[in-house]
Amino acid sequence: MPAIPSGPARLLRDGRALAVLAVPLVLTQLAQVALTTTDTVMMGLLGTEELAAGGLAIVVFNQLRTMGVGLVTSVGNRVAAAAARAEAAPGKPGSPEEPGSPGPDDEVTAVARAGLAVATLAGVAGAVLMVAIGQCLSLLGQDADVADRARSMLVALAPGLLPCLWFQAVRQFTVGMRRPQALLRITLASVAVNAGLDWAFVHGTWGLPRLGLTGIGVATSLVYLLSFLALYASTRRDPVLGPRLSLSLLSADRATVRRLIGLGVPIAATYGSEAGFFSLTALMAGSFGSAALAAHTAVNQLVYIVFQVAVGLSHAASINVSRELALGDLVAARRLKNTALACAAAVMAVVGLCYLVFPGLVLRPFLDSGSAGDGDALSIATGLLAVVAVLQFFDCAQNIGVGLLRGLDDTKGGFRATLVGYWLVGLPASLLLGYAADLRTLGLWLGLLAGLATTAALLLRRYAAGLRARGGAVPEAVPTG
Incomplete structure (x- = not known):
């Protein structure tokens, strides 16, 4: 029997195995966040007030989008578990090894259809x-002009939420089946289309109306629709995925829909809890003036970009945990936690160093040091980067923890951990440091750091306890000859 590697060798092997699914997902996440980054850069070109208003609108949109994504996220885990069971019994109709005989009512098909119904x-x-x-x-205490501009942009963004969530439901289906290849190509194309439409609607080129800030919202909604249509068409052409994907939403199995909602509501609440925590700090930053809100928007966008690494790792680890538990391998499920955290820590160390050494460079796409209006915002944002360099370690760890618990089907435990970490620790700390200690925006971000660190510790401890409950103490794998 071949020896089982231990220590660094085993971590490297597990890291490569995780990367097979994680790298495409991380790249897809980074390409997807380029959409909002492009929007933010376009807002910055329009001026500080537009950046503040657009940032406020995106915060609200992301809050609702994130919670909607949470409702369909368990589709990937349910599909992964069903596919693993089919692989363990290859003679069963609908096995991935038999793309020509999936059957319209197999478990994977039912979950995919129900996921689209929930997304709708x-x-x-x-x-x-x-x-x-x-x-x-x-x-809510926002400047009247900023609120008016943000209101118009939200009206333009609202229609894009539906195709955005349809896209996410199909995405989770492809990830659960371990066939996410088309995601990256489509998302990369959408970035280029979004940039072109942003410019066209903002400035009124190509015969389109000149809409200014509102045009960015219109462009984003159109891009979400085009992205969904492209992913759906690509998935339907896939010989394994296509027969299992259907838009017959009215025929979705009600029991499966209820199951997904039962798992998805706590996930949505968990995502919403985090997004709400960040959204509330944006509102508090706005109370310190437009410069503080612009600085907060720029730094928050940086965090959001890097956070996508954790999202990709979290989804990959979560899918793999669902598969390993469906196959009864608790030891592998435990190792997945250590592998994902080690990969995230390595990336965060490099990014944090860049923040500390090149603060002006990383902030340049959002704020112009030569502009009188941006000078104060740039000064505030530069001071926040030292906090963010540390905060991102805990932000990644807590997101990976949520994914690991989702692999255990323990979605309620993740939500409870965020309630404690964000709202019982993070929010009071932000209020105390931001207002009582008069640290203003810096104090808000120190409170965010405290909340994320607490949440990460609670989630990872819950995952270890969940594995023990499933099979007793899970021992380390012992090398054998």
Whole structure:
């Protein structure tokens, strides 16, 4: 029997295995976040007030989008577990080894169809809520001009939420089947299309109306629609995926829909808890003036970019945990935690060093040091980067922890951990340091750091306890000859 590698050799082997799924997902996430980064850069070119208003609108949109994504995220885990069971019994109809005989009612097909049904419900409800929130921005302590600009952009963004969530449901299906290759190509193309449409609608080129800031919202909605259509068409052409994907939403199995909603609501609440924590700090930053809000928007976008590495690792680890548990391998499920955290820590160390050594360079796409309006915002943002360099370690760790618990189907535990970490630790710390200690925006980010660190510790401890509950103490693999 071949020896089982241990120590660094085993970590390297596990890291390569995780990277097979994680790298395409990380690249897809980074390409996807380039959409909002492009939007943010375009806003910055319009001016500080537009950047503040557009950043506020994106915060609201991301809050609702993130919660909608949470509702369909468990599609990937359910598909992965079903596919693993089919692989363990290759004679079973619908096995991935038999792309020509999937059967219309197999488990994978039922989950994929139910996922699209859940995405539809979430997209419609979220769009209505987005418009309603836009009408209330002036009541939340925001500058009247900023609130008015943000309100118009939210109206333009709202229709894009539905195809955005359809895209995410199909994406989770392809990831669960371990066939996410088309995602990266489509997302990269969408970045270029988004940049062109942003420019066209902002400045009124190619015969299009000149919409200014609102045009960025219109362009984003169109890009989400085109991205979904492209992914759906690509998936339908795949010989393994195509027969299992259907838009017959009215025939979705109600029990499967209820199951996905039961798993998805705590995930949505978990994502919403984190996004809400960041959204609230954006509102608090806005209370310190437009320069503080612009600085917060720029730094938050940097965090959002790097966070995509953790999202990719989290999804890959989560899918693999679902597969390993379906196959009964608890030792591998435990090692996945250490592998994902080690990979994330390595990336965060490099990024944090860049923040500390080249602060002006990383902030240049968002804020212009030569502009009088951007000078104060740049000074504030530069001071925040030292905090962010540390914060990102915990931000990545907590996101990976959420994914690991999702692999255990323990979605409620993740939500409870975020309630404690964000709202019982992070929010009071932000209020105390930002207002009582008069550290203003810096204090808000120190509070964010405290909340994320607490959440990460709670989530990882919960995952270890969940594995022990499944099979007793999970021992380290012992090298054998």
